[in-house]
Amino acid sequence: MQQEVIIVGGGMVGLSLALMLAKSNIAVKLLEAIQYPNYDDANLAPYHSSFDARNSALSRRSVQIYQELGLWDALQEHATPILEVQITEQGSFGKARLLAEQEKVESFGQVIENAWLGRVLLTEVRKQPLIELIDGVQVTSLKQDTDFAYIEAVRGQEQLQLAAKLLIAADGRDSFCRKALGIGASEHDYDQVAIVTTVQTSKPHAHVGFERFSHLGPLALLPLPGEYRRSVVWPVPKGTEHEWMGDENDQHFLNALQQAYGDRAGKFEKTGRRFSFPLSQVLAEKQAVGRVVLMGNAAHTIHPVAGQGFNLCMRDAYVLLRYLTEQAAQSADLGDAAMLRDYEQSRLKDQQRVIKFCDSVVRGFSNQNPILKFMRNTGLVAFDTIPGIKPLVANYAMGLKA
Structure with missing residues (x-):
């Protein structure tokens, strides 16, 4: 019996x-609180609470996983490779490439x-006979x-009662499942809010990703499809984000971005709508209790x-898959507590x-002490010049040495 x-x-x-x-022949009931969108226009991917304005920098390991799933061709149409990474600090001498x-x-x-x-994943899920999708629940x-x-759940007027040998809780940072099981979580509020948007610059991105440690917070500028489009993720002190939100503040935001980045990307010419997300670290005290395993932000935000x-979560999922396929091959219990x-x-x-x-990066680069700042930038120079360091760091960043 399956x-x-x-x-x-x-x-x-x-x-x-x-x-x-599903592709390993294991049946799934997938429950989602928000009702998924119907994609009527092949050229649009409207924002949804689960697939919002943010971008994901997929590591090489994550790309390999999607290749194994047969999804990479569909994803590649909307993805842009990173061929170079530059790391700098505003107003300092250090630089690494x-x-x-x-x-x-x-x-x-x-x-x-x-x-x-999200659109590509959801479209594929809807095709899978082994996945029953239950949204708006x-x-x-x-x-x-x-x-x-x-599980007991409500969908409209409908009452649902479900049971399974294994339950995977991937219900986010404020996980209901984690709390229902009495699993504690440590939380650290970074007192930052990430401003997320898309911008257009006068210089082509040339597939270069920038990590710029500005006075306000670590600013990431990553290449997107379209020669001049870039994604922006800018954590700023909580409470300061309001001055850059709203269409009337477009130029004000572009000016702040220009000041923080300098001319490396050329002139920041246009910006999309800005979205903001509070930043905190949330770590579950346990990730496996009985027949339940925590996954994604429910386990670690x-x-x-x-x-x-996200790349860390993908590696978690892939390793869990290996354990479950081994159990399934032996017709053993998928929810075996010792295995989990x-x-x-x-x-x-x-x-x-x-x-x-x-x-450590967030805390280290948040301190503007001149001595620490000098040490940071000396470290960037050392990273850029000492043989053997770059391959090690690059492999970790690509998820190949996990």
Whole structure:
């Protein structure tokens, strides 16, 4: 008898994992709180709460996973490769460059708008006979015993009661499932808000990604499809974001961006609508309890600096898939608690390394002490000149040494 898995949360991680499982002949019920859009226009990807204005810098490992799923051709149409990375600090001498050609790789990764990534994933999910998609549903109860995990949910006037050997909670930073299980979480508020938008510059992006540590916060400028389009992710102190939001502040925002970046990208000519997202680190105390495993932001929400969050989640999902396919091949219990704990332990080293790195970068570059600033920039110069460091860092950033 074919075992079935319940996934609560149909964002990018939930959809990706559902496809991994279905293509490995494991049936899935996928529950999502928001009703998914119907895509009538082939050339549009409207924003949805799960696939919003943000962009994802897919590491080479994430690209490989989507290639294995047979999705990369569809995603590649909306993605742009990163062939060079430049790291600088505003008003300082340090600079580091990573070149794909020097590291002998096709690219460091690919940038794709979440709206398009979500559209491609959702379109594929809707084609899969082994995935039952239940959207517009609110989970109200999660319980488990030695044999099953049980879900109660509401969709309109309809009451749903579901059970499965394994439940995967991918329901976001404020996960209902995590709280229902009594799993605690540590939270650190960075007191920052990420301003996210798309801009047009006078110079072509030439597939260069910039990480610029400005006085306000770490500013990422990444290439997008279209020679002059770039994505902006700019964490700024909480409360200051309001002066840059709204159409009437377009030029004010462009001026601030120009001041922070200088002329490396040429003139910032146009900006799209700005969106803002509060930034915090949320780490679940446990990721596997009984027949339930936490995935995505429900397990670990991290700062977007260096673009590692989604890629870390994809590696989690891929490793969990390996454990589950081994269980399925032996007709063993997919929700076996010991197996899920083994999965959790297998992921801790990679998770802790990425979480510590991102947190250290944010805290380290937030301090404007002149001595620390000098040390940071000396470190950037050393990184750029000492042999052997770049390949190691590049492999980690690409997710190839996890």
